[in-house]
Amino acid sequence: MRLPAHLYVHVPLCRSKCAYCDFYSLPLSSATEGTTAVANSLAAQALAWLDRDVAPRPLRSVYIGGGTPSVLGADLARLVEVLTSSFPLEPDVEVTIEANPESLDRNLVEALARAGVTRVSLGAQSLDDTVLAFLERPHDAAAVRAAARAVHEAGLALSLDLICGIPGQTAQSWIDTVNGAINLGPEHVSVYPLSIEAGTPLAAAVAIGDVQEPDPDVAADMMLLAQHVLGQAGLERYEVANYARRGAESRHNTAYWTGMPYLGVGPGAHGMLDVETAAAVGFVSARTPGVARLRYAVACDLSAGLTPMPRVDTESLSRVEAAREDVMLGLRLVRGVHEEDIVAAGVASVIDGLAEDGLVELVDHRWRTTERGWLLGNEVFGAVWAGE
Ligand code: SF4
Incomplete structure (x- = not known):
């Protein structure tokens, strides 16, 4: 860790x-x-x-x-x-x-x-x-x-x-x-x-x-x-x-788009930690079951957000949510997401539906947005995140 x-x-x-x-x-x-x-x-x-x-x-x-x-x-x-x-x-x-x-x-x-x-x-x-x-x-x-x-x-x-x-x-x-x-x-x-x-x-x-x-x-x-x-x-x-x-x-x-953890510092900054690190720094209890990833936001406040150990709001993601998030963010990239990762994230049927609507396409075993899907990105990302 x-x-x-x-x-x-x-x-x-x-x-x-x-x-x-x-x-x-x-x-x-x-x-x-x-x-x-x-x-x-x-x-x-x-x-x-x-x-x-x-x-x-x-x-x-x-x-x-x-x-x-x-x-x-x-x-x-x-x-x-x-x-x-x-x-x-x-x-x-x-x-x-x-x-x-x-x-x-x-x-x-x-x-x-x-x-x-x-x-x-x-x-x-x-x-x-x-x-x-x-x-x-x-x-x-x-x-x-x-x-x-x-x-x-x-x-x-x-x-x-x-x-x-x-x-x-x-x-x-x-x-x-x-x-x-x-x-x-x-x-x-x-x-x-x-x-x-x-x-x-x-x-x-x-x-x-x-x-x-x-x-x-x-x-x-x-x-x-x-x-x-x-x-x-x-x-x-x-x-x-x-x-x-x-x-x-x-x-x-x-x-950010490939699911790498990062530290966020300063009022309004966001950070993302894997669950082991989040537990070690006290952002999540080591005994919290089902948490895979922790997102945090430093307080939007010039006082509370500027102290060495600032107030933070946290959001825990389960393994399933983290996998869906990785697909959603990966589809932002032109290189897209490998088909095996789509299946592993449990969103294959969502992707099939988006393909039927002409929003994503499979190229060399990777799903990526079409030109229409790029321009209607929020529709694509929203569907993947919702898992439906
Ligand atoms: S107010 Fe500041 S942060 Fe916002 S767009 Fe203008 S320069 Fe950028």
């Missing part, structure tokens, strides 16, 4: 709140004791895992997400330094930080590279200033280009996040954004359709008719276009929303 080989750290702060966002993040001004105190608390919570009664495993990936980790500035580089000098690491460990263009300059990128960061996931979202203003992003397209240049000049891998299906976003705007993103030379691109999340300013604007509800058919056309154009540029889709040059797939996110 050893600690997971993957570590996620959540920085719950942003320069300001974007109109569509329901992630757990607070405006920078909420960190009343300053960014240094937040970074120190995150480091202390991560290091507390090394004091528990479970031997660490060399980390294969570290991912600092948010929120906007780059708002921590030089404190982010110090946090990375603490993590990479305290945890045992695989020699080729992947260390990713999420950043926003308005808070990532050349000095910070260089400090991050010196601290051990290998990869920057840049929240670009669009290269159209009108679209960025509509989303209430705190940056313009010029800032995206400048930040991308800085990442390359520091020799780090670049991933760009893009959003499609935005009300008012024209087909030409989307084509220009995808082509503009390719011109920035990323190794990895993520493409998400805009989703209207309850409680956001955008949801309120849609509810009163100020903003038109996104059209899923328009979003689907934009996703198909992105797949085509990115593929021609050598960025192949390997997951529902993710594209990469060969060998540049996100190791950290692939761990």
